[in-house]
Amino acid sequence: MAMDGGEIERMIREAIPDAEVQIEDLRGDGDHYAASVISATFKGKSRVQQHQLVYQALQGRMGNELHALALQTGVPTEG
């Protein structure tokens, strides 16, 4: 099963509107992605909480249709 990279980005943006999302299809097979998600809403949250927010945005797809999404999250750097 696979998922389109644009769909991943759309779902994340829908749940976290200010998110800066970058998706990379690691193998070109639509099944192994890396995502970088930068959002001010992550401020003050632990890494686990930040990743949970992204997984929540993907509404259960992670671990199912979406087998591998290497996730990196962060807050925007100021200045």
Add this chain to the structure above:
Amino acid sequence: MNDNPVFERIQSEIEATPVVLFMKGTPMFPQCGFSAAVVQALTNLGIKFKGVDVLTDPSLREGIKQFANWPTIPQLYVKGEFVGGCDIIREMYGTGELQQFLDEKGIEYAG
């Protein structure tokens, strides 16, 4: 959160051992690249840990995801606390944060 009987088993696992990795396969023979990566990081740091193979029990494999509200395996627990999955552990290992965190928690090194 206490409605799943497997939670009790998970809770006793993470309380009984300081560092527990719920993984696919065993530390010696990981059955998944993500589990293998976390085993590698812990082994490189010389950390003593217990691997729990979720592939041996479907209720555990599903239960652990609900337990931590985390959709993937592996999952690392230190002193009863969920620390992260493969991405977080890899990132923490890369920055040296993992070692610092384990030291702060007073985790023992293997032999």
